[in-house]
Amino acid sequence: MLTATVAEKLPIGRGDERRLTQVLLNLAGNAVKFTETGAIDILADAVDGHFEITVRDTGPGIASKDQALIFEEFQQVDSSSTKQKGGTGLGLAISKRIVEMHGGTIEVESVLGSGSAFRLKIPMRVEESAEAA
Template sequence: LEAASRHKSQFLANMSHELRTPLNSVLGFTELLVDGIYGELPDKAKTTVARVQANGRHLLGLINDVLDLSKIEAGQLTLALEDYSVGQIVRSTVTAVEPLARSKGLSLAATVAENLPLGRGDERRLTQVLLNLAGNAVKFTERGAIDILADAVDGHFEIIVRDTGPGIAPTDQALIFDEFQQVDNSSTRQKGGTGLGLAISKRIVEMHGGTIGVESVLGSGSTFRMKIPIRVGEDVKAA
């Protein structure tokens, strides 16, 4: 069974690579069309190309999730350790999710403690985790606010994402960090996704020697909290 699982993970990794290459080409050409490289497009064509681009990016995100999970399961995901700024990770995340929050009329605020030390870890992967948490908060919250807080406590960075969304039932809280799991209600299913984002985030945080969890009351929002050592050692680079 273990050998079969490894073969499955390797197959998924290879297939994801094969899917990403032509999709990146499609996205590249749509970008050229949007930029007017081949001449000005009629308004209807612009709308159509924009939809192709948006759906292509969504599909690429799904493929990347499958690729990340297959790499983790095959033991091929490694951390690129470097010095990083938690403040920069938070700012990058806010920049990425702010347009959707604004379009939904949501308040989005970030508070980063002053004089935080430089961390050592995989900045790109940690940004991926925070983007997943903040993106989910914006996606599932229909009114109210999302707050992102970052501080250093007892040798660890503590990053919190708090929302005023629908909340998560206790039975679902035990499942959402498992692969292919989503909160099982109709409104959540309508939002789409693979159910892999939190599972991948958990593995990335654990690879850093940290923890991630959720506190939530159904109907009263959710608080996701991750704690990671400020300085990650070379011995935790591989999954």
């Protein structure tokens, strides 16, 4: 089951829409790819001057020793499910770079066997409303 929860009255932000969409699609795509049963939740909110987006799943999780590696180019967790699902090991590295270019951060919280939560925080650059002069 996939659910999305977007906080009410989020401001309209500024950034590279195409690239930020790429990040969200990568995180959601990974969650779908590795969560055969269970749930995926996507949460969007504004917290302390940042947009905060979390993609949480009930998939196999990531061992703590592998969590830092997954954001490096061509790195994948060495497990049979990862090898079976395929991929280049570039998606999270590219996502991290895009988020950092927007002045933000991306992190993972995960427990092996209990799923993962990827959280990205991007500073708000709120679109100013156009007012008649």
